[in-house]
Amino acid sequence: MxxxxxxxxxxxxxxxxxxxxxxxxxxxxxxxxxxxxxxxxxxxxxxxxxxxxxxxxxxxxxxxxxxxxxxxxxxxxxxxxxxxxxxxxxxxxxxxxxxxxxxxxxxxxxxxxxxxxxxxxxxxxxxxxxxxxxxxxxxxxxxxxxxxxxxxxxxxxxxxxxxxxDGDRERYVEILRSYLSANSGDLSKESLETLARNPLRVLDSKRDQDAAIVAGAPSIRESLxxxxxxxxxxxxxxxxxxxxxxxxxxxxxxxxxxxxxxxxxxxxxxxxxxxxxxxxxxxxxxxxxxxxxxxxxxxxxxxxxxxxxxxxxxxGVFAAPTDSTDLFVVDTTGGANATAIAAALRNVGHSVARAYDSRSMKSQMKQADKSGAKVTLIVGESEAETNTVIVRSMVDGTQRTIARDSLIEELKKEFK
RNA sequence: GUGGUCGUAGCUCAGCUGGUUAGAGCGUCAGGUUGUGGCCCUGAAGGCCGGGGGUUCAAGUCCCCUCGAUCACCCCA
Missing domain, CATH: 3.30.930.10 (Bira Bifunctional Protein; Domain 2)
Incomplete structure (x- = not known):
């Protein structure tokens, strides 16, 4: 605790x-x-x-x-x-x-x-x-x-x-007060206290004992x-x-x-x-x-x-909105690439999540899945060497490798 | 403020009439050979059993107090 x-x-x-x-x-x-x-x-x-x-x-x-x-x-x-x-x-x-x-x-x-x-x-x-x-x-x-x-x-x-x-209300309160006072013998003791303080509120009583008296109380309508x-x-x-x-x-x-x-x-x-x-x-x-x-x-x-x-x-209505991350960046080369790619994509308006602490690819992929991202971008050793990025659909699992320079252009096709 | 009920891992809960190292599911983390998620399998971490006091050889299990949640009154959104 x-x-x-x-x-x-x-x-x-x-x-x-x-x-x-x-x-x-x-x-x-x-x-x-x-x-x-x-x-x-x-x-x-x-x-x-x-x-x-x-x-x-x-x-x-x-x-x-x-x-x-x-x-x-x-x-x-x-x-x-x-x-x-x-x-x-x-x-x-x-x-x-x-x-x-x-x-x-x-x-x-x-x-x-x-x-x-x-x-x-x-x-x-x-x-x-x-x-x-x-x-x-x-x-x-x-x-x-x-x-x-x-x-x-x-x-x-x-x-x-x-x-x-104002005047109507005052008049009605007096009418109500005298009615309730006349029936005070049957009111609950809580309502008696309320009566002394604020007669109107007795009408709000939820106690069974008061129900009949409240039901028989004069209506404010006649006082309007x-x-x-x-x-x-x-x-x-x-x-x-x-x-x-x-x-x-x-x-x-x-x-x-x-x-x-x-x-x-x-x-x-x-x-x-x-x-x-x-x-x-x-x-x-x-x-x-x-x-x-x-x-x-x-x-x-x-x-x-x-x-x-x-x-x-x-x-069962108005549920919490579902998470709407566009992209998740997986980087198994230490994190510098993920940092750069995420920043570049956020700059052009994408919502981008990524993993930290140099976790394994499997671990990062699991996070990508949970983030709700529609597309995951993967940078491993070979992609880093060739300046490329894997673009993987989290919906059907298809993926392709593209030049890093064309990343922003390519993603325009996925998110328009 | 008054009265009732409840309080066990992050979450939902098991723990019989008090008795050996407190359990499950979900979640989390790590694995399941050659860099990749969703299913499945394995393992791990995580609890002074809300807190304090008492009864007892022994208390998560009984009693008291306290804190919190919850239900009713009250009040109101």
Whole structure:
């Protein structure tokens, strides 16, 4: 056992998984750019206050913040998500509206790790600031939906709800609080604690004991203002227009309490665990203001990279890309020839692997085979003397000897 | 943070009710005569049995603690 190992909730991503990650973010950036979003790369840590604006009763803020004092006495925190950083950046740079950004990177949450829930976890996502247009909501939601579909995922369900505007939400919380209080005798003791802290979250309880009470709870729909209702109706209409199937669930409240109006979640039905939410998002009208900026509406989503890949595993889609080495150079004369040939070929754009440490030809050939190279170039004593190279196809085993000077020209026939 | 389960070679796992030098498959490396891969054969390297303490004549096998993973709650991506 090695003396040092990765800290709890963190891990190394090695090849070929790392290649899969690269492919994943490449797919996402293509999709986001195609929809008019541009990348933002915010710092991984910020002043703790930036994240505290996410909500005083939010667990992400109160219990899970990865914060520390730096050497300058600043209280900073590793970002638990990107949205707050994006809003802070918006206030700092004041871009023209609407501001459409996408991101990809790690977030940190100090919580107990388990499969699909890590302390350092990667997300990709988009944020759109400066527009109230419900059609934008629909487009954003569809962007995530289509991305999942593009990976090959089929067992994904979109759940959507509206939390109304600020006042609506407050009013509903009170209605819910009095309902739950009236039934507190039947609630689990965990839910009683949640009730005191944040009544909305009781709706998320997964305990059997709470099921009946949660099912009978008043719906937030009756508390929505006319404006919020109309907005929500148009969002759903937009989803229909875009051909995105959805399920309205008026119990979907989500954990960050900055959400207003539209809120949604992508759930993988192929994942047989509690960590089955592979993405989520919503409107956060008000967050920019909380960070000291002008009143600015915003909507976005974040997709969990780790969890989405777990869902891909479960569905058997989006496998790691296969290795694509063009050429492998075998040299049994010491290595000088392999070094020169590999360098020359890489200079003209080939991907070239080779062996080191002067291994036997048999050993080098085995490596060539494993590298996935389509063609192996062999230089032995006689080739070195005559300034030639053997070009061997690793597919059918045919080979020919050619002049070293004509190597680059010859290979153009194999790779065009 | 709370509770349950698990922790043996790089990987996947065997090791019966505690008892001689801890095993297999895969992987790695080296060979299988005259310079060449994929199949096959042979051999080798690699494990203080997660770590610490205890019970016992004797522990990978039992007990305690600890670390880690995992499952549920919680939370959320």
């Amino acid at each position: 090695a003396e040092f190992q990765t800290s709890p909730g963190t891990r190394d991503i090695l090849h070929p998984d790392s290649a899969r990650w690269r492919a994943f973010t490449a797919r996402f950036s293509d999709a986001a750019e195609a929809a008019g979003f541009h990348q933002i790369i915010p710092p991984m840590f910020e002043d703790l206050g930036v994240f505290q604006r996410l909500g005083e009763v939010t667990d992400v803020v109160t219990k899970e913040m990865y914060d520390f004092m730096d050497k300058g006495g600043r209280h900073v925190a590793l970002r638990p998500e990107h949205t707050a950083s994006v809003c802070r950046a918006f206030v700092q740079h004041r871009p023209t509206l609407p501001w459409l950004v996408w991101y990809a990177g790690p977030n940190f949450r100090y919580e107990k790790a388990q499969h699909g829930r890590y302390r350092q976890f990667d997300q990709v996502g988009v944020e759109a600031l400066g527009s109230n247009d419900p059609w934008l909501d629909a487009e954003v939601i569809a962007l995530g939906w289509n991305f999942f579909a593009g990976l090959g995922l089929r067992d994904v369900k979109l759940v959507i709800n509206s939390l109304g505007d 203002s006319d404006a919020a209702k109309e907005h929500f109706a148009t969002v759903l209409e937009g989803l229909d227009t875009l051909g995105v199937p959805f399920t309205v669930n008026d119990r979907l409240v989500r954990g960050l309490d900055y959400y207003r109006r539209t809120t949604f979640e992508y759930v993988s039905t192929a994942l047989d665990s509690a960590q089955n939410a592979i993405g989520g998002g919503g409107r956060y009208d008000g967050l920019v203001e909380d960070l000291g900026g002008p009143a600015t509406p915003g909507i976005g989503f974040a997709l969990g990279l780790d969890r989405t890949l777990l869902a891909c595993d479960a569905e």
